[in-house]
Amino acid sequence: MKKRVRQVLVLFLVGIISPFLLSFVYRETKPVIERTKKEQLNKSLQEVFPDSLIRFETVKNDTLWRIYKNDSCVGIIYRSSKKGYTSVIRPIVSVDSRGKIIRLKIQKEGLSETPGLGMNVTEDWFQEQFRGLSEDELWLKKDREEGKLDAITSATISSRAVVSAVREGLKNFKKYIPSSSSTHNEWFRNALESLLGNSRMEVIIQGKLWKGGDRYIYLSQGEGFASMIGVLVSIRNDTIQEVHIQFPEEGFCETPGYGSRVIDEEFDKRFKGKAIQDIDGIDAISGATITSNAVKNAIKTGYKEFIQGRNR
C-alpha cells in the first residue's frame, strides 16, 4: 500500500514540475519565435516585390497578401505548396494586377529535395523563367504545348511540382487580384442616379454626400473579408430608404459563394425602412458574417460622417 502511494506521488510530482518548467520556457521564447518568423516573412515578401514604397496587407494568414502602393492595390502575393520529390515545395509568388507572375522565390530552408538535382529549383535561372507568364502558360514545355517553362534536367518531378504549385495557387487566388482602378472609383455613378430618381442632385461633399429632394445619399466603405466594400445609402428622416451594395463588376471581390451572397441574397433589402440604431439587429448572411458586418459598419460610419456633413 505504502509503495503504491509513493509511486502515485512520484508520478504526480513529475507530471507537475515538468509542465511548469515548460510553460516558463514557452512564455519566454514565444515572442522571440514569433518575431523572427515575422521578420523572415517580411523579408521574403520584399524579395518577391522589391519596391520600397509599398505595404503589404495580410488577407489570409501565411498564404495571401495584397500589395498596396499609394493606397491602391497593385497586386497580390501568395504562397502555395505541392509535394516535390522528397519534401514539400512552398513557393512564394507575386502577381501583378493583370494576373501575370512578377517573381517567385522558393525558400531553401526546410527544403530537402535531392541536392544538385531537385534542389536546383532554388536557382535563379529556373525562377526567372516564370516572370511575366499568365496562368495558361504555366506548364512545362514537355507537358503542354502552350507551356513556356523548361524543366531541370533529371529533376522533372521537382520542377513539375513547382510549376503546378504556382499554377494552382494563381488559379485559387486570382479572384483576389483587384480589378482595374478606373471603373472601381466610379462604380456608384449609375446607382446614384437611380437612387435619386427625378429629383435634382445637389452635391454637399464631392464624392461622399449628395442631396436630392428630401433625401440624403451617402457613400461609405467597410472592410470585408477580402476587399473594401462600397455601400451607397439613401436616407430620409433618419430612416434608411435604400441600400446599394457594390457589384462584382464594380470592383467588389469577396469570396464567391460566401461573401458574395450579400449581393445574391438581396441582403440590401433587409435594411429598408430601418432606423440607424436598429442596424445591429439585422441578421447577417450565414457563412458571410464578416462581409455582412462590413456592410453594416460601412452604413454606420457613413451615417456619422453624414451627420457631420449635414450640419456643416
Next chain:
Amino acid sequence: MSRTFIDGIIKNNLILVLAIGLCPTLAVTTSAYNGLGMGLAATFVLIFSNLIISAFRNIIPDNLRIPIFIVIIATFVTVVDYTLKAYVPFLSVQLGVFIPLIVVNCGILGRAEGFAYDHSPGYALMDGLGIGLGFTIILFVMGTIREILGQGIWLKIPGMFSGFKVFGEAFTNSSVILMILPPGGFLTIALLMGIFNLFRRK
C-alpha cells in the same frame, strides 16, 4: 571521475562503440554545422537528464522508471527545441524533426538507464559530458567529411556564412553528391568505425 569522462568519449563512444543513436547521426550530418548543432543539442539533454535522474534515483520507483525517464528527457528536449526555434531559426529548420526525436534517441535513454540510474550525480554529470562530447565530435567529423566531399565547402552556416572553399571552383561545380545523400552517411560511418577499430585493436 575524469576516468568516466574519458571513457564517455572513447571507450563508451555512443556511435563508434555502442552503435546507438545512429538515426540522427546518419540523417543530419550533411554539413559540419548541422552535425555540431545536433551534437550540442543532444549533449545538453544528456547532461541534464543524467543529472536529474541520478539525483532522484532513490525516489524514482523501479517499475515506473522508464516513463519517468521519458518525461524528464522530453522536458529538456522541448526546452532545446523552443530555444533553437527562437534564437537559431535556420538551424532549427535544418534539423527539423530530428530535434524532437532526441526524446526517443536510445543513446540518451540508454545512458539514463545504464549509467545515471545507479551512479551518483557527480559521475552522471561526467558521463553526460563525456558521452555528449564524443557524440558531438563524431557528428562534426562526419559532417565535415560529407560536406567537403559532397559540396566542396566547409562550415557553411545558413544565413550567416557561406563556408570555406576547400577545393577550387571546378570541384564545387561537380562535387560528389553521393556523399550528402543517404549512402554517403553509411559510407562515412563505416569508414570512421573501421579506422577507430584499427587503432583500438593495436
